[in-house]
Amino acid sequence: MEYEKIVSGTFIDRPNRFIAHVNIQGQTETVHVKNTGRCRELLVSGCQVILEDFRGRKEAKTRKTQFDLIAVYKKIHKTNPLFKDNGLLLINMDSQAPNKVAKEYLLTQDYDIIKPEFTYGNSRVDFYMEKGNRKFLMEIKGCTLEENGKGLFPDAPTERGVKHLKELTTAIDEGFECILGFVIQIPGVKEVAANIKTHPEFAQALKEAKQKGVKVLFLETAVKENSLKILKATQEM
Numbered sequence: 010m011e012y013e014k015i016v017s018g019t020f021i022d023r024p025n026r027f028i029a030h031v032n033i034q035g036q037t038e039t040v041h042v043k044n045t046g047r048c049r050e051l052l053v054s055g056c057q058v059i060l061e062d063f064r065g066r067k068e069a070k071t072r073k074t075q076f077d078l079i080a081v082y083k084k085i086h087k088t089n090p091l092f093k094d095n096g097l098l099l100i101n102m103d104s105q106a107p108n109k110v111a112k113e114y115l116l117t118q119d120y121d122i123i124k125p126e127f128t129y130g131n132s133r134v135d136f137y138m139e140k141g142n143r144k145f146l147m148e149i150k151g152c153t154l155e156e157n158g159k160g161l162f163p164d165a166p167t168e169r170g171v172k173h174l175k176e177l178t179t180a181i182d183e184g185f186e187c188i189l190g191f192v193i194q195i196p197g198v199k200e201v202a203a204n205i206k207t208h209p210e211f212a213q214a215l216k217e218a219k220q221k222g223v224k225v226l227f228l229e230t231a232v233k234e235n236s237l238k239i240l241k242a243t244q245e246m
Contacts, residue, residue, distance in 0.1 A: 010109045011236040012079065014062045020081070023052055029078055031058060040076040044104040044153070047165045050083070051102060051153065057082040059099075059234045079103040080234060083155070090158035091197045100153055100195050101230070101237045107151035107192035108135055114228065114239045115147075130176060146180050147188040148173045152201045160193050160201035166208040174214040178221045189218065190226040194237065200227045200245070219245075 018033040018040075026045045029052065031038055040060055042048075052058075059080035063069045082097040091098055108125070115123050120138040127137035129146060138145040154164040163170055177187040191201040203212035219225060225245040231238045 010106060010113065010238070012061045013066070015079070015235045016060050016062045016076070017234070018058055018060055018076075020052055020054060020056045020058045020078075022054060028074070031060065031076070031078065033060070033076065038076060039074055040078050041072075041074045042078045044078075044102045046104070046153070046163075048081075048102060048153065050164075051081045051100060053084075056084070057097075077103070079106075080232070085155075088157075091155070091195075098155070098195065098197075099232050099234065100155070101232045102153050102194065103237070104151055106194065106237045107149050110230065110237050110239050111136070111147075111149045111190055111192055111228065114242065120145075129180065132172070132176060134173070134176065143186060144184065145186045145188060146177060147190055148177060149190045149192060152191050152193045152198070153195065154204065155195045155198055158198065160191070160195060160198040161204040161207075162191060162201050163204055163208055163211060167211060170208075170211050171214045174211070174218045174223070177223045178214075178218045181222045187218075187223045188226055189215070189223055190228055192228045192239070193230055194232060196230065196232045199229055199243065 018031040021030040023029040029042050031040050060076040061079050064075050080101045085098050120140050122139040124137040127134045134146045135149045136147040152160045152162045154161045180187050203215050205212040227243045228239050229241045231240050
């Protein structure tokens, strides 16, 4: 997936989870943050951020802000396995991007049917797929939290995430093949572990889901300022 037009800026602060103040070309702008997570380790005062620029586009007329914050350069220590060049790691933090690139990936996997936002029970699962007589349900989670070269999820307690895992676990009994896909929005990170310290309940739900037969898929990406692309998919062993 690619962004039509981008611009860089310097992060100032984040009054609430929906907006931030960013210095763009010498002007302080209020921008929309496309990730409602805490992102405290990413959005640090003075860091460089990347924004989608809607100025001059049709959508601009109906928007409250003219920019969406989509990526950030995170400063990492030289002991981090991901350390390169100037020690800045570009992380895509657009929470809508994982489902978009996941769909692009699924379209290359020879499924007969792919349905996004599939209604299952009292909620929606990100994707329903069919291949012959096999039926699949797939839930996507984006990973933006990195510690010493490894991905962790979640970065904040997620009751919604626990609910999704329990739904996938139940669906196994109904004949579905179920997948939890982690789209890793951090270049160089190949797998994701449950963040036990932040949300032990999610870690336990993930353990139970895997024991029941839910497969975990790690989707590695190439992160650029104007795009996100899945490079490789690896099933957890």
